Amino acid sequence: MTIVITVLLARSKFPSDAPTSSLVNHYLAGAGIASGIIVTPPAVLALTAYVLAPSMRHPFERLLLYPLFGSAALVFRFLSVTIWEPDPDPSPSGVNTAASLVDAAATSALVTSGIIVIATGILAGNFWLTLYFDSRRCHPYDHVALFLLGTAAAIRRERRRWHDDRQVTSWRASLEIVAIQVERDASLSRRTGIAEGSAHMELREEALRIAAVVRSHKRALAEAHSPRHVDAVVASLVDGLRAFCAGDRTALLANAPDQVPPRVIRFTRAALRVAPAAVLISAGILLPLVPAVAHSELASNLRWYLIVIGAIMFVTTREDLAAKISEAVAKVLLK
Structure with missing residues (x-):
């Protein structure tokens, strides 16, 4: 926080030799651009998680x-x-005005990002300390x-x-x-740690079985x-709640299945599907840049072949269809 405040005091410029309306517009533009750049990556990440793993929304x-x-x-x-330097302007007054407006926008963006850093840092620190204690x-x-x-209370309240x-x-x-x-x-990983292999795996399996009881509802x-x-x-x-409060694992495991099949969540399925396609597309982009490959007559065809195959693997899950299309593309591009 001290570093952020120091940088803000050292780098902030609040010019007064430009029209007030233009300064206000540039202050707002700088703040808006900084906020948009900051919020966009977390928003994309949140939307992706919401689509691929709806059950993980709350965590x-x-x-x-x-x-x-x-x-x-x-x-x-x-x-x-x-x-930031403004574009050159033949008139001296134009240079001064442009520099003032650029300073206003840059200062507004810097202040906005600094405030967000301080605010989110305080909230993250408080969240971490809460979990720690x-x-x-x-x-x-x-x-x-x-x-x-x-x-249970929410379901009871809305049961009608x-x-x-x-x-x-x-x-x-x-x-x-x-x-x-x-x-x-329920896996008690904080108390056992992954170093204790047998105990950790046993408690982990029991936790999965207890979770299966919850999912059965x-x-x-x-x-x-x-x-x-x-x-x-x-x-x-409520019975399960009492067992958890009493730490009675025997009661929690009373109605649990003997074994729980491994769950492949939607995020994992999507990752398994996207990863090979991403590798092929990346190879199509990067391999032709290798000198030994770049001088080859088939460099361009190889690039498009790998990109097309990667796109096909991403679009369809049918291996027979992907194989037929791959063969057809290979005959055309790599003949």
């Missing part, structure tokens, strides 16, 4: 502060080391209990909307969030056709 919203802080820090650092003061299952209590598809979908998403929290906390909610069925789900969740 991701808590962690969105970190990419916002990082983006603001990068913009602030760039503005703090960059000197919670981990030292709270019991292992306190977070799960709070998540489960909030979800069992016929509303959007409401049921919201309940199911909340249960998925609880299940993810169970997978994290999602189907019950989807099949509910009266408030009474919703109340039965709430009662079961």
Whole structure:
């Protein structure tokens, strides 16, 4: 924070030798551009996470502060080391006015990014300290209990909307969030660590089984056709809440399946699909730049072949169709 304030005091310029209306417009433009550049990467990241992993919305919203802080820090650092010069103007007064307007826009952008860095830094520090003290003061299952209590209370409060598809979908998403929290906390990784292989794996498997019990209520909610069925789900969740508060893993595992098949979440499926396509497209762009390949007559054809194959792999999951198209493209480009 001290460094940011020092840079702001040293680099900020507030000119007064330009028209007031132009200065105000450039101040607003600088602030708007800086804010847009800072917010765009976290916003794209958030939208991607929302599309690929809807169940992770709540945890991701808590962690969105970190990419916002990082983006603001990068913009602030760039503005703090960059000197902006206006285009040359034949008239002396024009040069002075243009320089003043450029200084106004640069100062506004620098101040805006500095404020965001300080604000997000304070919030991130407070969030980290909260988690740190919670981990030292709270019991292992306190977070799960709070998540489960909030979800059960929300379902109980809105149980008469069992016929509303959007409401049921919201309940199911909340249960998925609880299940993810169970997978994290019930594994007791803070107490065992990954170095203790057998104990860590055993607790991890038990956590997955307990999370499966939580997820089993999602189907019950989807099949509910009266408030009474919703109340039965709430009662079961409350029983689980009592077991978590008591630290009774035996009760939590009583109705758990013996084994839980590995889950491939949507994000993983998307990554497995995108990665090979991205590698081929990158190879198509970079390989022809290698001197030994660049001098070859087929360099351009190789580039387009790899790019086309990468695009085909990204668009379709049918291997037979991709193979046929690849053969056809190879005959045309690499003959």
